Amino acid sequence: MTPNMPVARRMADIQPFHVMDLLARARRLEAQGRDIIHLEIGEPDFPTPAPIVEAGRQALADGHTHYTPATGLPALREAIARFYQDEYGAHVPPERIVITPGASGALLLVMGVLVNPGAQVIMADPGYPCNRHFVRAMEGEPVGVSVGPDTAYQLTPDHLADTWTERTAAAMVATPSNPTGTLTDTHSLKSMIDFARSQGGNLIVDEIYQGLVYGERPMTAAGLSNQVFVINSFSKFFGMTGWRLGWVVAPEPYVRELDKLAQNLFLAASTPAQHAALAAFTPACREILEARREAFRQRRDVLLPGLRALGLRVPVTPEGAFYIYGNSTAWGEDSFVLAERLLEEAGVAVTPGIDFGRHGASQHLRFAYTRDIPVLEAALERLRQWLG
Amino acid sequence: MTPNMPVARRMADIQPFHVMDLLARARRLEAQGRDIIHLEIGEPDFPTPAPIVEAGRQALADGHTHYTPATGLPALREAIARFYQDEYGAHVPPERIVITPGASGALLLVMGVLVNPGAQVIMADPGYPCNRHFVRAMEGEPVGVSVGPDTAYQLTPDHLADTWTERTAAAMVATPSNPTGTLTDTHSLKSMIDFARSQGGNLIVDEIYQGLVYGERPMTAAGLSNQVFVINSFSKFFGMTGWRLGWVVAPEPYVRELDKLAQNLFLAASTPAQHAALAAFTPACREILEARREAFRQRRDVLLPGLRALGLRVPVTPEGAFYIYGNSTAWGEDSFVLAERLLEEAGVAVTPGIDFGRHGASQHLRFAYTRDIPVLEAALERLRQWLG
Numbered sequence: 115m116t117p118n119m120p121v122a123r124r125m126a127d128i129q130p131f132h133v134m135d136l137l138a139r140a141r142r143l144e145a146q147g148r149d150i151i152h153l154e155i156g157e158p159d160f161p162t163p164a165p166i167v168e169a170g171r172q173a174l175a176d177g178h179t180h181y182t183p184a185t186g187l188p189a190l191r192e193a194i195a196r197f198y199q200d201e202y203g204a205h206v207p208p209e210r211i212v213i214t215p216g217a218s219g220a221l222l223l224v225m226g227v228l229v230n231p232g233a234q235v236i237m238a239d240p241g242y243p244c245n246r247h248f249v250r251a252m253e254g255e256p257v258g259v260s261v262g263p264d265t266a267y268q269l270t271p272d273h274l275a276d277t278w279t280e281r282t283a284a285a286m287v288a289t290p291s292n293p294t295g296t297l298t299d300t301h302s303l304k305s306m307i308d309f310a311r312s313q314g315g316n317l318i319v320d321e322i323y324q325g326l327v328y329g330e331r332p333m334t335a336a337g338l339s340n341q342v343f344v345i346n347s348f349s350k351f352f353g354m355t356g357w358r359l360g361w362v363v364a365p366e367p368y369v370r371e372l373d374k375l376a377q378n379l380f381l382a383a384s385t386p387a388q389h390a391a392l393a394a395f396t397p398a399c400r401e402i403l404e405a406r407r408e409a410f411r412q413r414r415d416v417l418l419p420g421l422r423a424l425g426l427r428v429p430v431t432p433e434g435a436f437y438i439y440g441n442s443t444a445w446g447e448d449s450f451v452l453a454e455r456l457l458e459e460a461g462v463a464v465t466p467g468i469d470f471g472r473h474g475a476s477q478h479l480r481f482a483y484t485r486d487i488p489v490l491e492a493a494l495e496r497l498r499q500w501l502g
Numbered sequence: 503m504t505p506n507m508p509v510a511r512r513m514a515d516i517q518p519f520h521v522m523d524l525l526a527r528a529r530r531l532e533a534q535g536r537d538i539i540h541l542e543i544g545e546p547d548f549p550t551p552a553p554i555v556e557a558g559r560q561a562l563a564d565g566h567t568h569y570t571p572a573t574g575l576p577a578l579r580e581a582i583a584r585f586y587q588d589e590y591g592a593h594v595p596p597e598r599i600v601i602t603p604g605a606s607g608a609l610l611l612v613m614g615v616l617v618n619p620g621a622q623v624i625m626a627d628p629g630y631p632c633n634r635h636f637v638r639a640m641e642g643e644p645v646g647v648s649v650g651p652d653t654a655y656q657l658t659p660d661h662l663a664d665t666w667t668e669r670t671a672a673a674m675v676a677t678p679s680n681p682t683g684t685l686t687d688t689h690s691l692k693s694m695i696d697f698a699r700s701q702g703g704n705l706i707v708d709e710i711y712q713g714l715v716y717g718e719r720p721m722t723a724a725g726l727s728n729q730v731f732v733i734n735s736f737s738k739f740f741g742m743t744g745w746r747l748g749w750v751v752a753p754e755p756y757v758r759e760l761d762k763l764a765q766n767l768f769l770a771a772s773t774p775a776q777h778a779a780l781a782a783f784t785p786a787c788r789e790i791l792e793a794r795r796e797a798f799r800q801r802r803d804v805l806l807p808g809l810r811a812l813g814l815r816v817p818v819t820p821e822g823a824f825y826i827y828g829n830s831t832a833w834g835e836d837s838f839v840l841a842e843r844l845l846e847e848a849g850v851a852v853t854p855g856i857d858f859g860r861h862g863a864s865q866h867l868r869f870a871y872t873r874d875i876p877v878l879e880a881a882l883e884r885l886r887q888w889l890g
Contacts, residue, residue: 118699118702119753119756120702120703121615121756122616122617124614124618125614125615125759125762128766131765161565162562162565171559179742180743181744215746215768218769226510227510227513228508230511231619243766244765248766251766251767253619283508311506315508354567356567356568357567357773358769358770367507373518375513375516377632378631378632379606379610379632379635379639380604380606380607380610381746385743385744386558386744386775
């Protein structure tokens with residue numbers, strides 16, 4: 115930035131995804147004819163389920179292209195409320211559900227409503243990189259807490275008690291977590307909600323990978339308390355990444371504030387996407403989504419033992435999302451250099467730990483099992499040969 | 503907000519659209535069987551043009567539902583660049599065009615990149631209400647400059663010279679303006695761009711109503727300088743409100759910053775919407791859009807003399823957008839009360855001046871000619887009878 119092209123100070127603290135540079139390099143290699151296996155992308159390879167696509171096409175044919183209310187299409191808020199009831203036995207009135215342009219829009223609103231300049235937001239390190247940038251955008255201070263295998267890479271009530279200060283506005287939990295795929299438990303979650311509220315703050319629970327839990331039955335923080343912010347999305351489980359649609363469940367007194375901010379910051383979420391999403395809860399679609407969940411589980415069950423056998427240390431089995439986050443020091447010292455070498459020399463693209471924080475960042479890599487099993491097996495074979 | 507439900511201070515300065523309360527009241531009246539004519543809505547009644555809808559449906563059928571790059575689909579950035587070239591003779595390389603979720607997304611990015619806490623952004627009062635809230639969201643200070651008929655409700659180079667301080671980061675111009683429908687001229691615009699740059703700041707030009715100019719040929723600030731931010735949208739002229747798609751043309755050194763912020767704050771704009779928008783520039787679609795522009799002109803030419811004849815003072819003829827902003831003191835003292843009475847007693851919904859700022863707010867009303875001519879004539883008749 116030249117001196118007479120001034121840029122706001124926050125931008126110095128807002129990092130691009132480092133994996134984007136890697137992705138650009140991968141594209142150049144592909145343009146040269148190299149075959150690259152992409153395990154760096156946090157986006158399922160599955161297309162949007164046919165019933166949702168069909169509902170989207172029908173919505174367009176029916177002329178559903180005008181604005182909806184800022185809080186979203188009433189019918190979609192009601193459908194999500196029913197989903198909480200039917201799936202989790204959680205009573206969440208539609209009035210507490212605000213539809214947003216992706217989980218990103220939900221995070222923007224929640225941070226805008228909760229975070230004063232200088233206020234702190236506690237979050238796990240490693241964690242989803244955008245979280246700290248949403249806080250920084252609002253002139254708040256993200257407080258990363260180093261988490262490791264001992265707590266399944268999750269914040270605990272003890273972490274909150276140790277880290278909470280008078281300046282703390284909120285703490286964030288992601289379950290399943292990106293990048294680790296690990297879960298928190300109901301008891302911890304309830305304790306953290308209560309602790310945050312007892313301090314006059316709030317807990318924000320990111321459940322955008324909620325539908326993708328293997329082994330145990332997924333749960334929702336919205337069923338534990340009506341005093342918690344829950345972020346969710348149609349992107350990952352429902353397969354609607356490019357449509358940009360998510361939601362937030364908010365404590366009732368905050369809904370009016372979220373509405374006000376939504377009116378001003380984005381007017382409303384995409385109308386065709388909202389109509390399409392109504393089909394996400396139909397039995398036909400749920401059947402497809404359950405089959406995909408099972409496919410993800412099978413992929414994990416191929417990639418995880420394969421990587422462990424090659425020396426990646428994954429001390430806590432990831433029970434959700436579609437990520438494996440492992441200690442890669444057996445393969446090389448610096449995981450960023452390692453990611454570059456794996457791309458260039460083995461033709462396998464993965465995400466370096468640095469994209470998820472500072473704690474142990476250079477010792478870890480994230481693998482996304484967003485590709486089919488034969489591709490995962492080919493990636494394992496390439497790694498095996500590269501390791502020699 | 504209860505004391506133990508804390509909310510960020512900025513929210514006290516962020517206002518909802520007052521017209522939303524009016525709209526809710528209108529809906530209640532309609533539920534009781536009353537017929538209400540809606541002239542308060544800043545959204546054309548036209549559906550999205552068929553070629554765009556068809557391209558959207560095709561994109562869905564073709565599986566275009568994954569993320570695009572944060573800066574947008576390369577083909578769409580190129581199409582917009584060609585549009586600037588063909589339509590305005592302006593050379594804007596695609597690399598300087600960033601696709602956003604609506605003009606809202608563009609304003610969020612630009613404010614995020616330019617506005618430090620405490621930095622000032624100069625803007626016209628009356629003006630688009632969200633502008634000051636985007637500045638406030640970034641902890642900046644919106645500086646409203648009272649503008650009136652003497653400058654066609656537009657900021658001028660003199661206003662900038664008088665108002666600019668060491669704390670000023672940017673000034674905003676909207677042409678055509680919401681709520682006034684008035685234009686600035688090329689000479690003023692160029693002077694304001696140069697002045698802002700000479701002060702180490704930037705001019706942001708809102709051109710979201712750019713395609714809707716009657717009488718004279720529309721122009722673009724992007725053709726005057728490569729040192730200006732230009733905000734545009736597929737919502738108004740292109741008829742894609744609910745799709746949530748816009749763009750920003752940025753000075754080259756800022757593009758990387760906008761990209762970084764977009765990656766973090768919203769990942770990308772809607773993929774189906776971006777594919778659909780490619781059809782907006784086809785001859786078939788342009789023909790539809792030109793016919794609509796002519797329809798808007800005809801509507802203005804019915805509503806404007808009609809309102810003037812009834813006593814609404816509109817000293818500067820609105821040459822663009824689809825708004826008439828007039829002094830309503832001949833009808834009543836307080837335009838907010840007046841808007842309530844017009845709704846309840848005459849069955850005509852309009853927007854009170856308070857939604858657009860403070861300057862003369864209680865003396866003005868905004869009428870949107872987003873309805874067909876027979877509806878506008880009916881509204882005029884209702885007003886005539888109500889005025890007795």
